Amino acid sequence: MSQIFNFSAGPAMFPAAVLRQAQEEFLDWNHTGMNVMEMSHRGAEFQSIFKQTEADLRELMAIPDNYQVLFLQGGASAQFSAIPMNMLRGKKSADYFNTGQWSEKAIAEARRYCDVNIVASSEDDEFNSIPDKSSWTFNPDAAYVHYTPNETIHGLEFDSIPDTGDVPLIADLSSTILSRPIDVSKFALIYAGAQKNIGPAGLTLVIVRDDFIGDVLQGTPTTFNYKIQADYKSMYNTPPTYALYLSGLVFQWLKDLGGLATMAKINQRKAEKLYAAIDHSDFYQNLVEKQYRSWMNVVFTLNDASLDEDFLTEARKVGLIALKGHRSIGGIRASIYNAMPEEGVDALITFMSDFAQKNQV
Numbered sequence: 001m002s003q004i005f006n007f008s009a010g011p012a013m014f015p016a017a018v019l020r021q022a023q024e025e026f027l028d029w030n031h032t033g034m035n036v037m038e039m040s041h042r043g044a045e046f047q048s049i050f051k052q053t054e055a056d057l058r059e060l061m062a063i064p065d066n067y068q069v070l071f072l073q074g075g076a077s078a079q080f081s082a083i084p085m086n087m088l089r090g091k092k093s094a095d096y097f098n099t100g101q102w103s104e105k106a107i108a109e110a111r112r113y114c115d116v117n118i119v120a121s122s123e124d125d126e127f128n129s130i131p132d133k134s135s136w137t138f139n140p141d142a143a144y145v146h147y148t149p150n151e152t153i154h155g156l157e158f159d160s161i162p163d164t165g166d167v168p169l170i171a172d173l174s175s176t177i178l179s180r181p182i183d184v185s186k187f188a189l190i191y192a193g194a195q196k197n198i199g200p201a202g203l204t205l206v207i208v209r210d211d212f213i214g215d216v217l218q219g220t221p222t223t224f225n226y227k228i229q230a231d232y233k234s235m236y237n238t239p240p241t242y243a244l245y246l247s248g249l250v251f252q253w254l255k256d257l258g259g260l261a262t263m264a265k266i267n268q269r270k271a272e273k274l275y276a277a278i279d280h281s282d283f284y285q286n287l288v289e290k291q292y293r294s295w296m297n298v299v300f301t302l303n304d305a306s307l308d309e310d311f312l313t314e315a316r317k318v319g320l321i322a323l324k325g326h327r328s329i330g331g332i333r334a335s336i337y338n339a340m341p342e343e344g345v346d347a348l349i350t351f352m353s354d355f356a357q358k359n360q361v
Contacts, residue, residue, distance in 0.1 A: 003319050003347075004319045004321060005319055005320050005321070005340065005341075005343075005344035005347055005348070006321050006322050006340075007320065007321065007322045007323050007333070007334045007335050007336070007340070007344075007348070008321075008322035008335060009152050009153075009175075009196070009297060009322075009326070009333060009335040010152070010174075010175070010193070010195040010196045010201070010335070011195040011196075011200065011201045012195060012196045012197075012335060012337045012339065013337070013339045013340060014246075014250070014339050015250065015253050015338070015339045016339075017253055018246065018249045018250055018253050018339075021249055022245075022246060022249060029045070029245075030045070032045055035242075036049065036241060036242055036245040037241060037242040037245075039241065041235060041238050041239055041241050042235070046241060049244065049245050049248055050071075050234075050239075050244060052248060053071075053244055053245075053247060053248030053251060054069050054071075056248065056251035056252060056255060057069060057205075057251050059255070060178065060251055060254055060255065060259060060260055061178070061181075061182065061184055061207075061260070062181070062184065063184050063207060064184060064185055066209060066210045066211075067184060067207055067208065067209050067210065068206075068207070068208050068209075068210060068213065068226070068230040069205070069206075069207055069234075070205070070206040070207075070208065070226065070229045070230060070234050071203060071204075071205060071234040071239055071240075071244055072203075072204045072205075072206055072223075072229060072234065072239075073202065073203070073204060073223075073239070073240055074204060075193050075201070075202075075204055076102075076172055076174045076191055076192060076193035076204055077105065077109075077193075078204065078224070079172075079191045079204065079206065080105060080106045080108075080109035080110065081109050081112070081113075081224065082206075082224040082226070083106075083110070083144075083146065083170060083189065083191070084109075084110050084112075084113035084114055084143075084217070085113065085216055085217045085220040085224055085225075086208075086212070086213065086215075086216050086217075086220070086224070086225070086226045087143055087144050087168070087170065087188070087189065087212060088113065088114055088143045088144075088217060089143055089212075089215045090215070091114070091141065091142070091143035092114055092115055092143075093114050093115040093116065093117060093139055093141065093142050093143065094110055094114050094115075094116060094117070094142050094143045094144050094145070094146065095116075095117050095118075095119045095138055095139055095142040095144070095145040095146065095164075095167065096110060096116050096117070096118060096119065096145075096146045096147070097118075097119050097120055097121075097145075097146070097147040097148070097162070098118050098120070098121040098122065098123060099120075099121075099122045099127060099130060099147070099148060099151050099156055099158075100122070100127045100148060100151030100152075100153055100154050100156055101151070101153050101154075101328065102148050102151055102152070102153070102172060102174075103147070103148045103151065106146060106148070106172065110146070113217065114143070117137070117138075117139040117142060118137075119136050119137060119138055119145065119147075119162075120135060120136045120137070122156065126154075126287075127151065127153075127154040127156050128154065128156065128287045128288050128289060128292075129156070129288070129289035129291075129292055130156070130158055130159070130289075130291075130292050136162075138164065138165075138167065140165075140167070142167050143167075143168070144167060144168040144169070144170050144188060144189075145162065145164040145167050145168070145169050145170065146170045146171075146172070147162060147169075147170075147171060147172075148171070148172045149161075149171055149172070149173060149176055150173075150175045150176040150294050150295075150296055150297065151175075151294070151297075152174075152175045152196075152294075152296070152297045152326075152335070153297075153299075153326040153328065153329065153333075154288065154299060154329065155286070155288055155293065155294040155297045155298060155299035155333070156288055156292055156293075156294060157176070157292055157293065157294040157295065157296075158292070159291050159292055161182075161183070161186050168187075168188030168189070168212065169186060169187050169188060170187065170188060170189045170190075170191075171187055171189075171190050171191075172191060172192070173190050173191065173192045174191075174192040174193040174196060175196050175197070175294075175296050175297065175337075176197070176295070176296055177190070177192040177196075177197050177198065177205070178197045178198065178250075178254060178260060178263065178338060179197055179260075179263060179264065179267050179295060179296060179337070179338060180260055180261075180263065180264035180267065180268075180295075181260045181261055181264060182260075184207060187207075187209075188208070188209050188212050189206065189207065189208045189209070189212060190205075190206070190207040190208075191204065191205065191206045191207070192204070192205045194243060194247060196296070196335075196337050197250075197296075197337050197338050197339075198247050198250060199243050199244075199246045199247030199250055200240075200242070200243045200246055200247075201243075202240045202243045203239075203240045203243035203244060203247060206226065206229075208226055208230075212226075213226040213227045213230055214226075214227040222236065223236060223237065254338070263338055266338075266342065267295050267296070267336070267338065268295060269342065270295075270336050270340065270342055270345045271293070271294075271295040271296075271298065271336065273345060273346075273349065274298050274334065274336065274345055274348065274349060275290075275293060275298065277349045277352055277353070278298075278300050278352075281352070281353075281356055282303070283302065283303055283352075283356035283359075283360060284300050284301065284302060284303070284332075284352065284356070285300060285301055285303060286298070286299065286300045286301075287301075295336075296335060296336060296337055297333060297334075297335050297336075298333070298334045298335075298336060299325060299329075299331060299332070299333045300331060300332050300333075300334075301325075301330075301331040301332065302331075302332070304359075305330070305331075307359055308330070308331070308332070310359070311323075311332065311355055312324055312332075314351070314355060315348075315351055315355075318347070318351055319347070320344075320347060320348055320351055322335075323348075334348060
């Protein structure tokens, strides 16, 4: 089979080395005669996998000791509810940035539990920029501030961590986690769905500071209670064991690569060369303000939208798949998460140039 480069926004491609290792261990992990998915989650074999997975993640992200690492289920979307349930802590309102559709979903869910103050919104700009900091309006009495550092649909990314003063900061890092170093201590809580840079869909990561667990809204479901999940070490119920195992292999792969500082250099290089190809062409365009362009999700359009389907069809023929833009906005979207090798980005750039030459009026 010829080389395939999968630009899906999620579930996304895996590092080839991880898939090969999982294949080698599929029928017999570490001479146990079992696949990991067959193991008891409380047995010694899986417990060794679990502990190493958490240790490697803590090392990669330099997670301080006063933070709990929870491996949960329900996707990042379940956390849209779990966060106000756990983090309001007696307060009646929370601050949210609105910078795209995932922000909007988080806001809609939070409004079920509290008043929501919109700190800033990119909606009027069609989510092509982040409002100037001078226009941000924080509520000093908010329980927390929530933001989505990277919006996958519009390819919009914050260029820095918002300064929220004494109000706890929460981030949905689903699409940027592990793509570069980040100072975990600046956050009260970080959460992320796994299916982009961590592992398979079905696993959700929550990193929460110790002093923000234990005071939940009345009626909070047991499985949404961070204190209970922490007390049970993410095993109040059966965790997604195989997803945890595969995520652990991804963490090992990142460590072998040189860690997140090395990954950041690679990701920045990939993004810059793809944006350069767009900007230096009169055939393609990206409308996102340059300062806020996503490293992970490069969204662009063809100047002649009638050629979109031809572009996608021809791209598939040369092994460049899942490039169709989100159904809500159309166009083209190349998601270039950690597992996308530079050669995949180079192949896309070459194809884009060839396609433009063939179809230039």
